Structure formats: C-alpha cells, structure tokens
Amino acid sequence: MLFEGLEHIVREQEPMARYTWFRLGGAAEYFAEPTNRTELLQIIEICRTEDIPIRMLGGGSKVLVRDEGVPGVVVRLSAPAFCEITVNDAQITAGGGARLGHLVSTAVRDGLSGLEQLVGIPGTVGGAVRGNVGANHGDIGQYTIQVEVLTRAGDIKTRDRSELRFAYRKTNIDELVLLSATFALEREEPHALAKRMQKLWILQKAAQPDGNFGMGAIFKDSGGSTAASLIEQAGLKGTRVGDAKVNDRHPNFIEVHPGASAQDVIRLIDLLRTRVFEQLGVELEQDVEIW
Ligand SMILES: Cc1cc2nc3c(=O)[nH]c(=O)nc-3n(C[C@H](O)[C@H](O)[C@H](O)COP(=O)(O)OP(=O)(O)OC[C@H]3O[C@@H](n4cnc5c(N)ncnc54)[C@H](O)[C@@H]3O)c2cc1C
Known part of the structure; x- marks a missing residue:
C-alpha cells in the first residue's frame, strides 16, 4: 500500500460528488483527511517522492470534478486540528x-x-x-x-x-x-x-439562487459588467445542455438536474463563453476550477 501506516486517513477511489457544490463528477484516486500536521506532512512527503499529484479541497464551492475523476491525492483539512x-x-x-x-x-x-x-x-x-x-x-x-x-x-x-x-x-x-x-x-x-x-x-x-447544492457560480465579473448581465444580454438565460441549465434569475449560476454529468456543465460553460464573445466581444473569465 502506497500510504502504509496512513490507512486510517487515506481512502482509495473516493466519490467526490458529495464534497462539491455541484454534486457531480467521478472519484479521487486517493482521498486523505489528515488529523494533524504530522500526518499532512507525511502525505506530502509520499506524494513528492512517488511523484503523485496532490490537490487541496476546501468546501468544494468553486470546484467541478470531471466525470473521469481526479488522479492522485485530494486532501481535505476537515479535522479539528485544522x-x-x-x-x-x-x-x-x-x-x-x-x-x-x-x-x-x-x-x-x-x-x-x-x-x-x-x-x-x-x-x-x-x-x-x-x-x-x-x-x-x-x-x-x-x-x-x-x-x-x-x-x-x-x-x-x-x-x-x-x-x-x-x-x-x-x-x-x-x-x-x-x-x-x-x-x-x-x-x-x-x-x-x-x-x-x-x-x-x-x-x-x-444575489444567489435558492437552495444549496447542485449549482455553482461560473465566471468572474470583469470590465465593469457583471458576468450575469453579459450572459443575460446575450440572451442565454435558461440555456440548457443535457441536464445542466443556466439559472433563470441568476444567470452566472449553472444548476444541475437529476441525470446531469460534469460534461454537461463543461459544455454549457464553453457554450456561454463562446456565445458571449461572439455576440458582445467580451471574453468571460472562468472562476470555477475544473479538476
Ligand atoms: C452559492 C455560491 C455563492 C458564492 N458566492 C460568492 C461570493 O459572493 N463571492 C465570492 O468571492 N465567491 C463566491 N462563491 C465562490 C466560492 O464560494 C468561493 O470561491 C470560496 O471561497 C471557495 O472556497 P472553498 O473552501 O469552497 O474552496 P474549494 O472550492 O474547495 O477550492 C477552491 C480553490 O482553493 C484551494 N484551496 C482550498 N482550501 C485550501 C487550503 N487550505 N490551502 C490551499 N488551497 C486551498 C483549492 O485547491 C482550489 O484551488 C460562491 C459559490 C457558490 C456555490
């Protein structure tokens, strides 16, 4: 086992949907929740010597995990010590x-x-x-x-x-x-x-849609206009790809419906970026991170 001695805090193929606001995406190859700094340092050391990618996850409110999942280790500082x-x-x-x-x-x-x-x-x-x-x-x-x-x-x-x-x-x-x-x-x-x-x-x-999970804010506001107003001006409110949809009242949020995949959200983000640029000449800058 790669993380020998750390089995109590490292899980393999941990589904990530439950840790992100979009509630979508595949599994992390390894998922670690260290209980103290020593364990965190041990994980980092193993990743460094074995050349394994490592990412920090917070509340998952700005991360969209791809359907294929995340290679390497995802670390979450959920223990009281952090x-x-x-x-x-x-x-x-x-x-x-x-x-x-x-x-x-x-x-x-x-x-x-x-x-x-x-x-x-x-x-x-x-x-x-x-x-x-x-x-x-x-x-x-x-x-x-x-x-x-x-x-x-x-x-x-x-x-x-x-x-x-x-x-x-x-x-x-x-x-x-x-x-x-x-x-x-x-x-x-x-x-x-x-x-x-x-x-x-x-x-x-x-300023944000009702309800908690199953959605996320997508673009940064820039150049004096909010991302929401640019999406609205381009007539894209309510646009849908598969089971992902631009929120009607807050167009900088994408809501996901049952059956949606992370790929639906990614395609919708690309569509919004392309259409806003074609119609308004403004390049939207992505805020959400795609892992
Ligand atoms: C409904 C909703 C409303 C929102 N409203 C706002 C708003 O009003 N203003 C605003 O600015 N944003 C807003 N956001 C965006 C989001 O909430 C923020 O960006 C938030 O700070 C992300 O924190 P997180 O812990 O969820 O980070 P995550 O989404 O888990 O991670 C975001 C990034 O931070 C890194 N990271 C997390 N923790 C650590 C750590 N301990 N050490 C190093 N790197 C770390 C991750 O690696 C990743 O790169 C909103 C999002 C939603 C879903």
Missing part, C-alpha cells in the same frame, strides 16, 4: 479548514467588524483566502495580515502582510497548503454589528 479559530484582542486567527461562516459569526459575536461583509459565502478559510473572496464591496484580503503556509517541499512558512498581494479574486499565495490566516479587524458594538450582518445576509441571499 479548523480552530482563536481571538486575540482585535485579531482573529483561523485554520485553513475552518468554515468561512464560522469565522464570520465568531468575529461578529466578539464585536469585531470587517468580515461580516462575507456572510453567506460558502466554503472554507483556505479557499476564501486563496481566491480572495469578496462581496458587498469588500474582500477577505483587506483584513488578512498574516498567513501560515506549507510548501510542496514540506516546509511551514509564515508570510506577512508586506509579502502578500490581493487582487480581484486572486492572491500571490501559491504554496500547496494554506494552514491558517490571521485577520486584523475593528471593534464595533456587537448588537449593531449583528444587525448589519443580518442585512448583508439578506442581500447576499438575494
């Missing part, structure tokens, strides 16, 4: 596997403002910092002052604010694992803050 959240004065440190929603609610409960703008965005802290998520004119990078990363060579490094760059849905954090991130926030009266978060939550819910 999900801790600690508050220190006006700073919060969260593990890469912690849910973003848990981080936001902890900050609000402790009267620390800034991150409430991100209420309602699915996924983990690792995925959020990596992709610099944002909503309501704010993004997570504004508040990130330090990250702890683990490199492909197995070294743990701390990167400070001065070394970090955040742009629209991008960062320069390119190490294999985001282990934790620290955010500097502002003090605010907790009741007023909680009320503001509730209002922002209503806005965020209105």
Whole structure:
C-alpha cells in the first residue's frame, strides 16, 4: 500500500460528488483527511517522492470534478486540528479548514467588524483566502495580515502582510497548503454589528439562487459588467445542455438536474463563453476550477 501506516486517513477511489457544490463528477484516486500536521506532512512527503499529484479541497464551492475523476491525492483539512479559530484582542486567527461562516459569526459575536461583509459565502478559510473572496464591496484580503503556509517541499512558512498581494479574486499565495490566516479587524458594538450582518445576509441571499447544492457560480465579473448581465444580454438565460441549465434569475449560476454529468456543465460553460464573445466581444473569465 502506497500510504502504509496512513490507512486510517487515506481512502482509495473516493466519490467526490458529495464534497462539491455541484454534486457531480467521478472519484479521487486517493482521498486523505489528515488529523494533524504530522500526518499532512507525511502525505506530502509520499506524494513528492512517488511523484503523485496532490490537490487541496476546501468546501468544494468553486470546484467541478470531471466525470473521469481526479488522479492522485485530494486532501481535505476537515479535522479539528485544522479548523480552530482563536481571538486575540482585535485579531482573529483561523485554520485553513475552518468554515468561512464560522469565522464570520465568531468575529461578529466578539464585536469585531470587517468580515461580516462575507456572510453567506460558502466554503472554507483556505479557499476564501486563496481566491480572495469578496462581496458587498469588500474582500477577505483587506483584513488578512498574516498567513501560515506549507510548501510542496514540506516546509511551514509564515508570510506577512508586506509579502502578500490581493487582487480581484486572486492572491500571490501559491504554496500547496494554506494552514491558517490571521485577520486584523475593528471593534464595533456587537448588537449593531449583528444587525448589519443580518442585512448583508439578506442581500447576499438575494444575489444567489435558492437552495444549496447542485449549482455553482461560473465566471468572474470583469470590465465593469457583471458576468450575469453579459450572459443575460446575450440572451442565454435558461440555456440548457443535457441536464445542466443556466439559472433563470441568476444567470452566472449553472444548476444541475437529476441525470446531469460534469460534461454537461463543461459544455454549457464553453457554450456561454463562446456565445458571449461572439455576440458582445467580451471574453468571460472562468472562476470555477475544473479538476
Ligand atoms: C452559492 C455560491 C455563492 C458564492 N458566492 C460568492 C461570493 O459572493 N463571492 C465570492 O468571492 N465567491 C463566491 N462563491 C465562490 C466560492 O464560494 C468561493 O470561491 C470560496 O471561497 C471557495 O472556497 P472553498 O473552501 O469552497 O474552496 P474549494 O472550492 O474547495 O477550492 C477552491 C480553490 O482553493 C484551494 N484551496 C482550498 N482550501 C485550501 C487550503 N487550505 N490551502 C490551499 N488551497 C486551498 C483549492 O485547491 C482550489 O484551488 C460562491 C459559490 C457558490 C456555490
């Protein structure tokens, strides 16, 4: 066995659909859920020496897994050791596997403002910092002052604010694992803050389709127009390929119906990109990652 001694945390041919928002796609060749940093380092070491591809999965809200599945190892930081959240004065440190929603609610409960703008965005802290998520004119990078990363060579490094760059849905954090991130926030009266978060939550819910799983946001907004408005202008609302369909009210979301395959979604994404370019001359930039 390739992962000898790690059988309790590594599974073979693990179906990935249950771990992603699209609820589609094949199996990961290996799927690992380490319970501590030592086990995580062991997995990385084996992958390095055996030349096996390795990918980190967070909440799976930005990943579409192909029907053929994922070669190599998919690692998920679901264990408590990777999900801790600690508050220190006006700073919060969260593990890469912690849910973003848990981080936001902890900050609000402790009267620390800034991150409430991100209420309602699915996924983990690792995925959020990596992709610099944002909503309501704010993004997570504004508040990130330090990250702890683990490199492909197995070294743990701390990167400070001065070394970090955040742009629209991008960062320069390119190490294999985001282990934790620290955010500097502002003090605010907790009741007023909680009320503001509730209002922002209503806005965020209105900006995305009802229901939870079985869909995903596809393109980045760029060039002053939202991806949704470009898709709508091109008359593509409701377009269907197989059992994947552009959401009628929120055209930057693709919903999947029973029987849909990941290939249906991929073909629909290609069709949207091609038609928007043909009709409006704008190249849509993909946000969702296809694995
Ligand atoms: C309904 C819905 C609403 C959304 N609304 C918004 C929104 O308002 N604003 C917005 O910006 N986005 C939004 N998104 C997109 C998505 O939620 C975010 O991009 C989210 O931050 C992805 O986090 P995740 O944990 O799910 O990452 P995943 O989808 O699991 O992974 C995304 C990427 O991050 C990497 N990654 C994850 N964890 C780690 C880690 N610990 N270390 C290193 N790399 C890691 C993965 O390898 C992958 O490359 C929405 C998505 C959905 C489905």
